[in-house]
Amino acid sequence: xxxxxxxxxxxxxxxxxxxxxxxxxxxxxxxxxxxxxxxxxxxxxxxxxxxxxxxxxxxxxxxxxxxxxxxxxxxxxxxxxxxxxxxxxxxxxxxxxxxxxxxxxxxxxxxxxxxxxxxxxxxxxxxxxxxxxxxxxxxxxxxxxxxxxxxxxxxxxxxxxxxxxxxxxxxxxxxxxxxxxxxxxxxxxxxxxxxxxxxxxxxxxxxxxxxxxxxxxxxxxxxxxxxxxxxxxxxxxxxxxxxxxxxxxxxxxxxxxxxxxxxxxxxxxxxxxxxxxxxxxxxxxxxxxxxxxxxxxxxxxxxxxxxxxxxxxxxxxxxxxxxxxxxxxxxxxxxxxxxxxxxxxxxxxxxxxxxxxxxxxxxxxxxxxxxxxxxxxxxxxxxxxxxxxxxxxxxxxxxxxxxxxxxxxxxxxxxxxxx
Amino acid sequence: xxxxxxxxxxxxxxxxxxxxxxxxxxxxxxxxxxxxxxxxxxxxxxxxxxxxxxxxxxxxxxxxxxxxxxxxxxxxxxxxxxxxxxxxxxxxxxxxxxxxxxxxxxxxxxxxxxxxxxxxxxxxxxxxxxxxxxxxxxxxxxxxxxxxxxxxxxxxxxxxxxxxxxxxxxxxxxxxxxxxxxxxxxxxxxxxxxxxxxxxxxxxxxxxxxxxxxxxxxxxxxxxxxxxxxxxxxxxxxxxxxxxxxxxxxxxxxxxxxxxxxxxxxxxxxxxxxxxxxxxxxxxxxxxxxxxxxxxxxxxxxxxxxxxxxxxxxxxxxxxxxxxxxxxxxxxxxxxxxxxxxxxxxxxxxxxxxxxxxxxxxxxxxxxxxxxxxxxxxxxxxxxxxxxxxxxxxxxxxxxxxxxxxxxxxxxxxxxxxxxxxxxxxxxxxxxxxxxxxxxxxxxxxxxxxxxxxxxxxxxxxxxxxxxxxxxxxxxxxxxxxxxxxxxxxxxxxxxxxxxxxxxxxxxxxxxxxxxxxxxxxxxxxxxxxxxxxxxxxxxxxxxxx
Numbered sequence: 001x002x003x004x005x006x007x008x009x010x011x012x013x014x015x016x017x018x019x020x021x022x023x024x025x026x027x028x029x030x031x032x033x034x035x036x037x038x039x040x041x042x043x044x045x046x047x048x049x050x051x052x053x054x055x056x057x058x059x060x061x062x063x064x065x066x067x068x069x070x071x072x073x074x075x076x077x078x079x080x081x082x083x084x085x086x087x088x089x090x091x092x093x094x095x096x097x098x099x100x101x102x103x104x105x106x107x108x109x110x111x112x113x114x115x116x117x118x119x120x121x122x123x124x125x126x127x128x129x130x131x132x133x134x135x136x137x138x139x140x141x142x143x144x145x146x147x148x149x150x151x152x153x154x155x156x157x158x159x160x161x162x163x164x165x166x167x168x169x170x171x172x173x174x175x176x177x178x179x180x181x182x183x184x185x186x187x188x189x190x191x192x193x194x195x196x197x198x199x200x201x202x203x204x205x206x207x208x209x210x211x212x213x214x215x216x217x218x219x220x221x222x223x224x225x226x227x228x229x230x231x232x233x234x235x236x237x238x239x240x241x242x243x244x245x246x247x248x249x250x251x252x253x254x255x256x257x258x259x260x261x262x263x264x265x266x267x268x269x270x271x272x273x274x275x276x277x278x279x280x281x282x283x284x285x286x287x288x289x290x291x292x293x294x295x296x297x298x299x300x301x302x303x304x305x306x307x308x309x310x311x312x313x314x315x316x317x318x319x320x321x322x323x324x325x326x327x328x329x330x331x332x333x334x335x336x337x338x339x340x341x342x343x344x345x346x347x348x349x350x351x352x353x354x355x356x357x358x359x360x361x362x363x364x365x366x367x368x369x370x371x372x373x374x375x376x377x378x379x380x381x382x383x384x385x386x387x388x389x390x391x392x393x394x395x396x397x398x399x400x401x402x403x404x405x406x407x408x409x410x411x412x413x414x415x416x417x418x419x
Numbered sequence: 420x421x422x423x424x425x426x427x428x429x430x431x432x433x434x435x436x437x438x439x440x441x442x443x444x445x446x447x448x449x450x451x452x453x454x455x456x457x458x459x460x461x462x463x464x465x466x467x468x469x470x471x472x473x474x475x476x477x478x479x480x481x482x483x484x485x486x487x488x489x490x491x492x493x494x495x496x497x498x499x500x501x502x503x504x505x506x507x508x509x510x511x512x513x514x515x516x517x518x519x520x521x522x523x524x525x526x527x528x529x530x531x532x533x534x535x536x537x538x539x540x541x542x543x544x545x546x547x548x549x550x551x552x553x554x555x556x557x558x559x560x561x562x563x564x565x566x567x568x569x570x571x572x573x574x575x576x577x578x579x580x581x582x583x584x585x586x587x588x589x590x591x592x593x594x595x596x597x598x599x600x601x602x603x604x605x606x607x608x609x610x611x612x613x614x615x616x617x618x619x620x621x622x623x624x625x626x627x628x629x630x631x632x633x634x635x636x637x638x639x640x641x642x643x644x645x646x647x648x649x650x651x652x653x654x655x656x657x658x659x660x661x662x663x664x665x666x667x668x669x670x671x672x673x674x675x676x677x678x679x680x681x682x683x684x685x686x687x688x689x690x691x692x693x694x695x696x697x698x699x700x701x702x703x704x705x706x707x708x709x710x711x712x713x714x715x716x717x718x719x720x721x722x723x724x725x726x727x728x729x730x731x732x733x734x735x736x737x738x739x740x741x742x743x744x745x746x747x748x749x750x751x752x753x754x755x756x757x758x759x760x761x762x763x764x765x766x767x768x769x770x771x772x773x774x775x776x777x778x779x780x781x782x783x784x785x786x787x788x789x790x791x792x793x794x795x796x797x798x799x800x801x802x803x804x805x806x807x808x809x810x811x812x813x814x815x816x817x818x819x820x821x822x823x824x825x826x827x828x829x830x831x832x833x834x835x836x837x838x839x840x841x842x843x844x845x846x847x848x849x850x851x852x853x854x855x856x857x858x859x860x861x862x863x864x865x866x867x868x869x870x871x872x873x874x875x876x877x878x879x880x881x882x883x884x885x886x887x888x889x890x891x892x893x894x895x896x897x898x899x900x901x902x903x904x905x906x907x908x909x910x911x912x913x914x915x916x917x918x919x920x921x922x923x924x925x926x927x928x929x930x931x932x933x934x935x936x937x938x939x940x941x942x943x944x945x946x947x948x949x950x951x952x953x954x955x956x957x958x959x960x961x962x963x964x965x
Contacts, residue, residue: 133459134461135459200849277953277954278465279465
């Protein structure tokens with residue numbers, strides 16, 4: 001049974017952490033295999049205030065009704081968060097045989113495409129964007145502390161970890177070289193928009209910094225920067241009594257930075273801008289073409305000072321502590337995790353796994369925090385024989401069942417072959 | 420106890436996994452390009468200010484030191500270039516110079532010095548002197564003998580810096596010589612060999628047998644044929660008697676833009692002056708006779724003739740200009756002005772009350788009406804002439820009653836996606852009027868219906884479509900604006916109005932002006948202004964693709 005609970009390091013850097021635990025659950029069936037190859041994909045979009053069907057409507061390019069917007073606006077918090085990721089990867093791991101001088105270690109390699117988005121915003125900002133500024137006539141719309149981060153990069157990782165020893169500490173480390181594809185960051189320390197009662201003028205008081213990498217070169221694999229990343233973990237297993245074991249694990253993931261090249265730009269808007277319409281010298285002169293001046297760019301350029309130059313960004317790194325209690329065909333995984341500098345709240349989770357057969361496992365659990373509030377996770381893992389293993393997992397199954405009120409949606413898929 | 424996975428179970432799990440994966444992937448497919456939603460926008464679009472400078476073309480405005488404004492309009496009645504009084508046409512001269520017969524050594528003169536006279540083709544004028552701007556002389560000679568001739572061709576009356584025009588050249592035996600020379604800048608003495616004639620110029624030629632010939636025999640007397648052509652003559656200056664002539668101008672019409680936008684109504688000015696300015700910069704006496712001048716309002720079809728006995732059909736003599744002797748400014752023009760005002764004409768009561776958009780006139784210019792009284796000392800400098808301008812000067816102190824101004828503007832919003840995304844709402848025009856008149860304003864859209872431009876809609880909401888006049892106060896014996904007054908005009912944006920606006924080819928802006936009811940002439944000052952702001956208050960379909 002101990003083998004059943006042994007872990008591999010295959011998914012050290014892959015996707016959703018609960019899913020990762022799940023993927024390891026059939027490794028014992030193939031302990032004699034030395035190589036493992038897998039293809040993985042995961043995606044999530046979570047918020048503490050925006051329901052899934054609203055995000056879907058945006059993503060699917062639908063026309064969103066005012067009633068729908070007002071329903072969402074009615075459930076907004078003082079501070080609202082949203083986070084999304086879409087990652088896919090290939091992994092390969094190799095365990096040298098017992099005769100090798102490296103028999104105490106496992107080696108792995110992966111190529112990953114990573115996309116991360118997170119943000120926080122006030123209810124006023126949501127209303128300004130989706131309802132317009134008229135509702136703020138005579139008032140100030142406040143979107144202080146608005147923050148939005150978009151990060152796309154490719155990760156090339158190699159790593160090593162120790163093989164498990166009964167009662168010993170197991171550890172591993174993965175080092176990554178990163179290709180920066182796209183980065184956008186908006187941070188509004190202060191942002192207020194006052195609309196006069198009759199709309200004759202608008203005041204915009206701002207202290208906003210906007211950083212972006214080269215926007216003319218954002219296709220997959222485009223290189224606008226370079227960086228590094230480090231993943232590391234340590235774990236220890238305990239046997240409490242016959243068929244009852246406990247394993248604790250601490251890991252750091254995506255600790256690193258990307259330096260973006262000189263084609264990047266930093267824009268700063270730190271002023272009070274009074275806008276009372278495009279000033280036209282002679283409205284009766286048709287050559288004046290007043291209406292041609294009415295574009296957002298001309299206003300933007302008046303408010304913002306933009307400068308080219310190199311910028312740097314920190315990866316949204318993860319700190320994770322996990323404990324798995326195993327008893328016969330049951331497992332109980334619980335833990336906490338935190339993603340820093342990414343508008344993420346401390347996430348606490350509890351997941352139960354049940355092996356229906358040696359080759360089929362289901363899981364069900366719940367979590368609180370992260371980008372959302374409360375979520376239900378569930379998954380399915382199957383050993384299809386001949387070394388083939390598939391996993392399907394969701395940290396937010398509620399998003400598929402009740403998207404009208406659910407605040408998150410996620411899915412993780414993995415196909416693995418031991419040989 | 421574990422269940423054993425059989426092959427069929429494996430297949431069904433795999434199928435289930437594939438279905439789920441396919442479902443997950445298909446749910447990622449986008450329905451359309453970009454999401455969209457409706458937002459309520461309340462924002463200023465345009466702000467501007469208008470003074471009298473914006474309402475009337477800059478070239479028509481004169482700001483006085485006390486900030487009062489005069490409308491000044493100048494219309495040219497005569498622009499008579501005097502170059503046409505003394506045009507020298509292309510002239511040909513053919514002469515034969517006898518060549519001696521006999522046997523002659525090289526260098527022997529076989530054509531003696533033979534002056535001849537060239538007569539210029541001019542009509543009705545007696546030219547004594549000319550300075551040429553451009554002129555070309557083409558010298559053609561035929562050598563009838565078998566050896567080379569050397570010739571010396573001279574025009575003693577054509578000098579440049581005191582040196583006569585001269586050509587010293589050779590003609591091979593039995594050949595034809597043809598060369599063209601420029602006389603630009605030459606001064607021509609056109610009094611002929613005796614110095615008392617006119618329109619004439621003497622030419623002389625001498626010819627020799629080439630010195631390279633030892634001896635040559637000319638068996639029979641023959642002649643050297645000289646054919647000269649003088650052409651493309653433009654004089655910088657001419658002097659003489661320029662003749663007596665009459666130039667009739669008109670009847671003809673010219674646009675009068677001062678009131679071009681006025682459609683109807685009454686516009687009275689406290690004072691109107693017209694000055695007929697005549698400028699004679701030619702050394703001839705001139706008489707100008709303004710036969711008729713009319714104001715024409717083509718919109719009403721009304722024509723009003725100017726009645727002014729001291730000017731109309733009354734010959735006005737403008738004496739000749741004089742020469743200063745200063746090459747930089749050689750002419751001292753004679754200027755004569757005749758004033759036409761309300762005391763000697765119907766200019767205020769009828770002529771301009773007609774609010775003309777055209778002026779029609781006919782006149783006559785008589786040159787040297789008394790004949791040659793200058794003793795052949797008339798003169799013309801190129802570019803100078805006889806001009807007459809009609810200068811209208813109106814101090815902008817007016818009284819307007821239901822004065823309708825209209826302007827038509829081209830419009831093309833059919834490609835504007837932004838306006839087509841407006842669902843409903845209004846545009847509001849906020850005005851702060853510092854001008855001493857109120858204006859009822861309307862904007863009409865026009866579109867082609869059955870190939871005819873037809874009004875399809877009016878944009879400004881009625882009845883509150885009046886820009887209120889500024890408040891007036893009696894200050895220093897004058898009515899002046901004491902404070903500006905605010906007005907608000909609404910342009911509703913219903914779908915049908917938006918469609919009419921998008922489809923419109925043109926818009927007509929119609930404004931009916933009235934000065935305040937004090938029944939006094941109101942001065943317009945240059946600092947009076949109308950501030951306005953266009954504010955959008957509408958529901959707009961926003962798309963991230965916008």
